[in-house]
Amino acid sequence: MTAQPRIWDIPGGIHPPQNKAQSTARGLEQPPLPERLILPLLQHIGNRAEPLVKPGDQVLKGQVIATASGLFSCPVHAPTSGTVSALGPAPYPHASGLAEPAIIIDSDGEDRWIEAQPVADYRSLEPLALLDRIRDAGISGLGGAGFPTAPKLAARPDHRIDTLIINGAECEPYITSDDMTMRHRAPQIVAGIEVLMHILQPTQVLIGIEDNKPEAIAAMRAAAEQHPMQVVVIPTKYPSGGEKQLIQILTGKEVPSGGLPADIGLLCHNIGTALAVHDAVLLGRPMISRITTLTGAALTRPTNVEALIGTPIQDLLSFAGLRPEQLYRLVMGGPMMGFTLPDSAAPIIKTSNCLLAATHDELPPPPPALPCIRCGLCAEACPAELLPQQLHWFALGKDHEQLQRHNLFDCIECGACAYVCPSSIPLVQYFRAGKAEIRAIEQQHSRAEQSRLRFEHRQQRLQREAEQRERERQARAEKAARAKAAREAQASRQQTEASPAAAPDLARIQSRKASTLSPEQKQLKVAAATARMALQRAQKQLAANPDNTDLQAQIPGLEQAFAEAQQAFEQATAQEAP
Ligand code: SF4
Ligand code: SF4
Structure with a gap:
């Protein structure tokens, strides 16, 4: 085993109760095949996919049913075989509860695959051909916002990527999907990382894992032993799994404000993304499932499942033994960065890493917000070194210029500031609203400029x-x-x-004309x-x-x-x- 490389600390951060053990006791389970799957056309950052099927069409598992529309888009594939029963607005996992266009598939129960086209020797392929495979497999980041993976890999063709970072930190309380993925799929993750290495040709690969996941660390170390990559154990602290934070912990480098990691020769991908790359290239399988944590005290058997994308949330909660009378808040994601779902009719999508079915005692309603007492605790907790109390003040006054001057867009919405605030001010809500307002104004300006x-x-x-x-x-x-x-x-x-005699008259006429x-x-x-x-x-x-x-x-x-x-x-x- 190679020596643990040096690590750095990040500013701020908090240590909330982890609540991770509840969902790791049952290993990785396979829920029953759902009767109906809801496949939203938007499961990633960017443009909606465009449907290729219509109601009545028969589809096979793995068949592409919606194609990417533009560079920042991802195709959608059928997670099982069956019949397309509808195409239109359907429940969508979003705090607003608004419907989104989706393809609905009624399963035929046979789960028949389309013919897979794995690549036996991916090293013989050019990086661009591998990028096409990743794009065609519909892979978007599984760890956070769901950025399409192919354009992220090709984001800065003019910048050489020295360091590839694989994010296995999973710092948010309750969520254990990455932990279980590493415990149960470590060799496949390592194979996926090797594909990424072939594309990027980095000089070093660092896999960052928090020290509260000893089984995952052991599994990844064993799988990575003979490969040119290093598992780096980092202290458990929230939010060390944020992309910029993990980069800082592992390399000591700071991504410039408003910039990308690629600007300083780094690229960071989630371990789930590495697994999806393995499946796409080495098995020829598109992204049709993901590992999701089902947890919370309202469930009798919290667990982790490898669920088909599009599985209705209510099916998964039933599988995990939901006690409806105990359910107070249903959260997609974790308690820090997740959002409350209005109901359980929506499906899980590519970014759904956790469903938290919390009781009242677990996630009680926040106390009423009080005025800021300028204690400064929020600034101490902020990992992005921002001034949350100032940002809150400017957000209240809708002072967009000052919000931008105080780097609002560097806020990763981790919620650490709100967590420590003694006045219970919902700071992150103000920051999200401020960002949305600024984006809306910028879009308006951009539209006016285009019209001009x-x-x-x-x-x-x-x-x-x-x-x-x-x-x-x-x-x-x-x-x-x-x-x-x-x-x-x-x-x-x-x-x-013709008439010489008439010449004098003509001369007169011409003379008159001439006059x-x-x-x-x-x-x-x-x-x-x-x-x-x-x-x-x-x-x-x-x-x-x-x-x-x-x-x-x-x-x-x-x-x-x-x-x-x-x-x-x-x-x-x-x-x-x-
Ligand atoms: S932690 Fe809350 S009360 Fe203290 S300065 Fe920040 S916003 Fe104000
Ligand atoms: S939510 Fe934003 S402002 Fe608050 S601690 Fe996190 S990064 Fe800092």
């Missing part, structure tokens, strides 16, 4: 078209004038040749009139758009053209007059 650019482009296009039409009209007028002059000259010649306008004069007159019209049209357009600098610039040229044309015509007629 679209309007300006349209005006320029219309002007170009008008100018083109004017040029064509002038050309047509000149051509017509030349043709007419030629016809008249021709007619005059023919008349003279009016010659063909050249007419041409000059037409040119002067055309120049005048062009000038008048531009002046009219400028009156309608006084700020149009292009039009302003054209006017002097058009005025000069008109003056010259008019002068030429007047000179021609003046010469003729004597």
Whole structure:
């Protein structure tokens, strides 16, 4: 065993009761195949997937049923074989309780796989081909926000990744899904990490695990022994599993404010993501299941399950022995960063690492918030070195400028500040609301800017078209004038040749015509009139758009053209007059 490398401490942090032992006693269980699965088209950060099936279609397990729409999107696969029974709004695991578009599959009970296409020797593949496999398998981060894995791996093609960090810290109370994944799938996780290493070619790989998971540490050490990667045991402290915090603990480096780990040559992936990469590449299986913790005192048999994505939450709670009369709050995620679900009709999705069915005693309602006493405990607890009491003050006053100046967007919403606040101020709620307001305003500005650019482009296009039409009209007028002059000259010649006696009369007529306008004069007159019209049209357009600098610039040229044309015509007629 290699020596434990140096580790660093992070600022702040707290030590809430862990409550992890309840859900680890039963190992990793397989719940029954659900009769119905609800597959939301949005299970990750980014764009919704686009459905490829319609009601009535038969699907096989692992078949792609919705395709990614854009770079930041993930396809969705059928978690079992059956029939698509509906396509439309369905319950979704979100605090709002609002429905989301989903594909609903009625299971046929046969669980028949589509033909898998594993890669026997992934080292023979180019990294880009492996990225395609990961993208096609619908893998998004299993540890937190659900960022699609393929674009995260390719986030900074111009930055070399020196250190790959695998996050097995799992610091949030109650949640043990990563712990159980490491205990039961360590060799597969290591194989998945090797695939990631082949893609990124890092110089070192560090697997960070908190010291409250001795079985997981032992399993991962055994699996990683012959591989170029190191298991690093870190002290148990919340929130050491935050991406930036774990990076700081393992490397001493700080990700710059507003930046990405890749900016400093680092990339961090969850151990569940490494397992999903193994399944996608070495087994040819897309992401259709995940390991989820079922815990809380309202359950008679808390446990961890390998559940199909789309399994209704109520099915899983029944499997874990829910006592409905005991259930006070149903939380998706942990007590610190999770959110309360309005009911259990929604399914689990790719990011659902835990369902906490808590009793009243377990998660009592927070006491009423009191005014801030400026004790500073929140700032001491903040792992991002922010000033939560200041942020709270600015959020109350909706002072978005100050919120951004005080780095609101560096807040990882860990809840450590609210946990220690003696005034029970729900600080994180204020920070989430502040971020949402700022994002909404930025989107509004961005939309207004896009509208302005679209309007300006349209005006320029219309002007170009008008100018083109004017040029064509002038050309047509000149051509017509030349043709007419030629016809008249021709007619005059023919008349003279056919009737010499009439020549004196014709000469008189021509003389009379000449006393009016010659063909050249007419041409000059037409040119002067055309120049005048062009000038008048531009002046009219400028009156309608006084700020149009292009039009302003054209006017002097058009005025000069008109003056010259008019002068030429007047000179021609003046010469003729004597
Ligand atoms: S911990 Fe609470 S009371 Fe103390 S300074 Fe922070 S917000 Fe104010
Ligand atoms: S929620 Fe934000 S402000 Fe509060 S401790 Fe965590 S990072 Fe700091």
